[in-house]
Amino acid sequence: MAGTYINTSLPDVSDRMLFAVPKKGRLYDQCLSLLSNIGIEFNRKPRHDIALVSNMPIALVFLPAADIATYVAKGNIDIGITGLDIIRESQTENDVVELVRLGFGKCKLQVQAPAADQRLATAEDLVGKRIVTSFINLTRQRFAELEGVDDPTKIKTQVRFVSGSVEAACGLGLADGIVDLVESGDTMRAAGLHAVDTILDTESVLISNNHLRFPKLAETIRQRVEGILAARKYVLCQYNIEREHLEKAVKVASGRKAPTVTQLDQDGWVAVSVMIERKTLASKMDELKEIGATDILVLQISNTRV
């Protein structure tokens, strides 16, 4: 269970919620910025993988992203941030609770083959061939589907594990195809590969185990994270409008729940305040203007509790 490991050279974490964060790699910077945005303060000493949070009863544990889902599922860690791909690959989806999808670390797990080889144009063409990947379970499951076999251990496609630089495998003659993550596609193209199948769309997730020792604290963290995500997604739009046009304006932008409407110190006019999704803002402002809104102001939201 979480926190039972005792080593006198480590800080005492017995009364603290253990929160796992990737110790390096693709998710590291965004995780640190999220922790700072949700008000978690800590000082990590060089080479130390545990850092006590100074303003909450939490200890941060810096681990390889690939191991975090397993630690959380087994209850050694209370909550953590990792990729959906890792949760699925480590077959922990039934033993962890997805608290929040974080909107970063977005990429696809794809089957890739040499672009120049016309005989390997589809995933089916790779059936029975040699595949190299860091995601052996997800790869075997996908090829079991392609081969029409129920048991992924019985497939004829040869799936071998490598821990990184997977794209090099075809060029080096180790594989006919690979399965790896693709974001921009630059690494794939640089290796002369192209995608022939998508196994999974992934992003980072905040997860907890099923038997939380600190449910209230975990809920506070979840709400703070949701608040930061909402603040990034929405802006606050304020405008004035004649009351007779209010109904139409509310149809254009109705807010998360409903707009706040206040009486203006001018007969027949109201002031409206409404949260609008950033990506639809420009067109919503055009429509509001068209309906008769004036003095439209857009304010950035730095944090929320939704």
Ligand SMILES: Nc1ncnc2c1ncn2[C@@H]1O[C@H](COP(=O)(O)OP(=O)(O)OP(=O)(O)O)[C@@H](O)[C@H]1O
């Ligand atoms: N190119 C990418 N774009 C977006 N997210 C990514 C990308 N590569 C990896 N990820 C996400 O980050 C997680 C951790 O990958 P990362 O590359 O940091 O680990 P790693 O390969 O074990 O470490 P490293 O690359 O530092 O050796 C992945 O499981 C995935 O969810």
Ligand SMILES: O=P(O)(O)OC[C@H]1O[C@H](OP(=O)(O)OP(=O)(O)O)[C@H](O)[C@@H]1O
């Ligand atoms: O589509 P792209 O934007 O090029 O990103 C995809 C690459 O990013 C990750 O590698 P990473 O940089 O983590 O190196 P690694 O192979 O050592 O894990 C992933 O394994 C791909 O190789």
Ligand SMILES: [Mg+2]
């Ligand atoms: Mg990597």
